[in-house]
Amino acid sequence: MEARVQGCVTCHGQSGQGTLSGAFPRIAGKPAGYLYNQLIAFRDGTRQYPPMNYLVAYLPDAYLREMAEYYAKQRPPFETKDEPAPDPKIEARGRDIATAGDTSKGIPPCVACHGARLTGMEPGIPGLVGLRSNYIAAQLTRWRVGSRHAAEPDCMKRIASRLSEPDIAAVSGWLARQEAPKDASPESPNLVRMPLACGSQR
Amino acid sequence: MSIGLRIAIGAVVLVILAVIAWTLFRPGMLPQTTATATATNATTQFLNRGEYLARAGDCVACHTAPEGREFAGGRAMPTPFGNLYVPNITPDDETGIGKWSADDFYRMMHTGISRDGSLMYPAMPFASYTKITREDSDAIYAYLMSVPPVQQKNRAHALRFPFNKRDLLLGWRALYFEEGEYVPDPKQSAQWNRGAYLVQGLGHCSMCHTAINRLGGSSESDAFEGGMIPNQNWYAPSLTSNREAGLGHWSIKDITDLLQVGISTRGTVYGPMAEVVYNSLQYVSDEDVEAMAVYLKTLPKRDSEPPPTSQARLVSPNVMETGRKVYATQCAMCHGAEGGGQPPQFPPLAGNQSITMASPVNSIRMVLNGGYPPGTRKNPRPHGMPPFAHILTDAEVAAVVTYIRVAWENNGTPVTPTQANELRTLLPE
Numbered sequence: 001m002e003a004r005v006q007g008c009v010t011c012h013g014q015s016g017q018g019t020l021s022g023a024f025p026r027i028a029g030k031p032a033g034y035l036y037n038q039l040i041a042f043r044d045g046t047r048q049y050p051p052m053n054y055l056v057a058y059l060p061d062a063y064l065r066e067m068a069e070y071y072a073k074q075r076p077p078f079e080t081k082d083e084p085a086p087d088p089k090i091e092a093r094g095r096d097i098a099t100a101g102d103t104s105k106g107i108p109p110c111v112a113c114h115g116a117r118l119t120g121m122e123p124g125i126p127g128l129v130g131l132r133s134n135y136i137a138a139q140l141t142r143w144r145v146g147s148r149h150a151a152e153p154d155c156m157k158r159i160a161s162r163l164s165e166p167d168i169a170a171v172s173g174w175l176a177r178q179e180a181p182k183d184a185s186p187e188s189p190n191l192v193r194m195p196l197a198c199g200s201q202r
Numbered sequence: 203m204s205i206g207l208r209i210a211i212g213a214v215v216l217v218i219l220a221v222i223a224w225t226l227f228r229p230g231m232l233p234q235t236t237a238t239a240t241a242t243n244a245t246t247q248f249l250n251r252g253e254y255l256a257r258a259g260d261c262v263a264c265h266t267a268p269e270g271r272e273f274a275g276g277r278a279m280p281t282p283f284g285n286l287y288v289p290n291i292t293p294d295d296e297t298g299i300g301k302w303s304a305d306d307f308y309r310m311m312h313t314g315i316s317r318d319g320s321l322m323y324p325a326m327p328f329a330s331y332t333k334i335t336r337e338d339s340d341a342i343y344a345y346l347m348s349v350p351p352v353q354q355k356n357r358a359h360a361l362r363f364p365f366n367k368r369d370l371l372l373g374w375r376a377l378y379f380e381e382g383e384y385v386p387d388p389k390q391s392a393q394w395n396r397g398a399y400l401v402q403g404l405g406h407c408s409m410c411h412t413a414i415n416r417l418g419g420s421s422e423s424d425a426f427e428g429g430m431i432p433n434q435n436w437y438a439p440s441l442t443s444n445r446e447a448g449l450g451h452w453s454i455k456d457i458t459d460l461l462q463v464g465i466s467t468r469g470t471v472y473g474p475m476a477e478v479v480y481n482s483l484q485y486v487s488d489e490d491v492e493a494m495a496v497y498l499k500t501l502p503k504r505d506s507e508p509p510p511t512s513q514a515r516l517v518s519p520n521v522m523e524t525g526r527k528v529y530a531t532q533c534a535m536c537h538g539a540e541g542g543g544q545p546p547q548f549p550p551l552a553g554n555q556s557i558t559m560a561s562p563v564n565s566i567r568m569v570l571n572g573g574y575p576p577g578t579r580k581n582p583r584p585h586g587m588p589p590f591a592h593i594l595t596d597a598e599v600a601a602v603v604t605y606i607r608v609a610w611e612n613n614g615t616p617v618t619p620t621q622a623n624e625l626r627t628l629l630p631e
Contacts, residue, residue, distance in 0.1 A: 003547070006536065007574055007586020010593055020592065045268040051571060051589055054630035058480035058576035063583050 001070045007055060008067075015076035018130065026130040028074035031186045033123030035068035037151070037200055047148060078130050078180040086173050090166075094174025097167060101195075105162045108195035110175065113155070118178055120186040124150075124200030127186060133169075133176035140168045151199030158196060252345025255338050258490070259331070259404040260482035261346075264288050274298075274352035279325055280433040284361035286325050294351035307343040308336055313381055321371040323359070324378070330406035333384035333399065397497030400490060405482075410438035410474065426501055430563070435628050436473045437561040441501050445509070446559040448502030449495070457495035459546065462486060463580040467545035469556055472573040473564070480576035509613040510560075517608055517616045525605025528598050532590060533606075541610045547585040551606045558607055558614035565603050566622050569594070571630040589630075596622040 008027075013019050016028030027035060041047035043056045043064065056064065085091070096102065101109035111118065113125050120127035128136065142148035143160035150156055163171070189201065256262070265288050267276040275290040293300040299307070299317075306317040314328035315321060322328060364370060384403055386395040401407050413429025428440030439446035449457050452468055459466035464479045471479050483491065530539070533551075537543045541552030551557050557565055574586035594602070599622035607614030 004583055004585050007572055007588050010572070010588035010590060050629040051591075054571055055574055055586065055589075057574075058476045059574060059584070060577040060582055063577050066583065 016071045016074045017076040027071045030126045031122045032068045032072035034126045039064040083176045090170045094170035097171040115187040117181040129180045133172040137172035153197045155196040155198035252341035257485040263481045271352045274354045283365035286359050287357035289356045292352040293347045297355050304343045308339045327406035333403035393493045397493035437563040444502045449498050450502035454495045458491045462491045464575040464578045465546040470549045470575050476576040484578035521601045525601035528602040552610035558612045562617045
């Protein structure tokens with residue numbers, strides 16, 4: 001399988017660890033269901049990123065599933081962080097959103113679904129550890145403006161549309177500075193009740 | 203007997219009668235339709251044939267929008283003259299072709315004239331479909347009538363003036379359209395004629411493999427001579443020149459593999475041809491693909507075309523050295539130090555016509571964007587090549603493409619960084 005996915009390595013790294021300071025995201029260890037949903041969305045054009053849309057355009061479901069399962073099993077080491085330390089106020093706001101949410105705006109904490117260790121949840125919620133702040137902020141912004149979606153009910157759309165731009169910057173920065181846990185495996189589903197209904201968990 | 207007792211007895215009798223009736227007249231399981239029973243049914247056979255032919259004609263590729271319902275149209279087709287929006291060909295009475303007769307459908311396929319009498323734009327390959335037999339047209343018609351109707355209004359084309367005037371198509375037709383079913387060549391075998399019928403007709407290969415001029419036409423004398431595909435920025439190589447994609451020196455097995463599997467020991471399909479294999483050719487029967495190969499192999503006429511002059515092939519030693527270094531670091535792992543590749547998974551570069559042909563566009567694009575061959579029934583898990591656009595500079599892309607075009611006795615010509623830059627700025631598709 002490693003030989004078959006050489007098409008991925010110049011961007012996502014030989015084991016899916018991500019490259020170019022996270023501009024190309026880490027895919028290793030994310031739940032297979034999440035990776036599969038993204039591959040299908042890139043193939044069918046419902047998630048837009050031309051280099052990916054082009055690469056997977058003519059690949060069948062079963063093979064995309066296999067690719068997703070391959071990368072879900074990889075556990076390459078995490079890169080050392082060099083995210084700049086922010087202003088303490090911004091730092092605190094980011095930590096609050098990620099760990100406690102903002103009840104006044106109806107924003108649940110990231111950890112409620114992405115896991116206490118931020119390693120995601122089977123089958124469809126991605127881990128956030130190992131991602132860079134610019135990548136996380138770009139994805140939240142795409143969700144907010146409606147150019148990225150997930151299966152309905154699209155919980156991430158509800159959350160992202162409640163986040164302001166400064167909130168997105170604060171929470172992306174905080175998430176990107178968290179150290180990866182020893183065990184980076186996603187959590188099992190149904191250990192906790194999720195605050196919002198998410199189509200990708202069905 | 204009290205009234206109560208009578209009612210009770212009556213009720214018991216009714217229940218018994220109901221049980222008897224249920225047992226006697228209960229509908230049984232429907233008789234099982236076995237596979238053999240299905241295949242011998244004439245209507246089923248006709249519809250299967252229509253579906254097969256519709257696949258060979260790749261109707262679905264254009265007539266289905268991304269994420270859209272099958273055959274419901276709506277897909278934007280960018281042309282040098284503006285966007286065309288492909289129509290709904292599901293059998294919906296209002297918005298599709300539900301009210302068309304088999305005669306209407308044949309007239310459209312054969313002459314490019316729609317049911318309402320309007321002239322069709324030649325993005326619909328009626329110049330190829332005109333060669334299809336009435337019988338095949340009827341089978342495709344029957345199949346299309348059998349798919350689920352989708353109510354979806356056609357979107358108006360967005361062509362620039364003067365191309366939005368359909369009357370102009372009369373001129374186009376006079377210049378570039380010749381009506382008529384395929385006429386078998388009695389000097390050739392039945393297999394060759396079957397291949398020619400498929401390649402020239404349903405396959406509509408000439409839509410890309412014949413150069414299209416500024417009026418969107420292509421002349422018969424240039425048939426299969428190759429050309430840039432408008433708006434997709436891939437080069438569709440000549441099928442008549444053994445310097446390009448001419449298959450004169452290919453084995454039949456390699457040709458059928460390329461067309462039906464997507465990979466072969468001589469080369470691999472990417473880009474628009476990967477789409478054709480994915481949506482259409484992988485479903486064509488072994489027998490028909492072989493017939494196409496037999497015909498295609500006889501197309502090249504210009505076998506003795508002189509290679510580029512040694513003057514044209516001159517490469518500066520610095521460029522060659524850069525190219526060699528990039529090749530050793532990035533390419534040799536899969537394509538081999540001597541360009542032999544690991545066919546069919548990793549295509550060979552040495553002696554590969556698609557590398558050395560005059561247009562370097564496809565090679566540059568592969569280096570920039572990488573690519574996966576299509577996942578097909580006979581190769582469902584293809585090996586892919588990664589993009590290098592973010593790793594290599596324009597000068598390095600040009601150097602490595604130059605290197606593979608002239609190394610190992612390949613007789614191509616050098617490529618400039620400007621050529622690499624022009625393709626880098628385009629979105630891959």
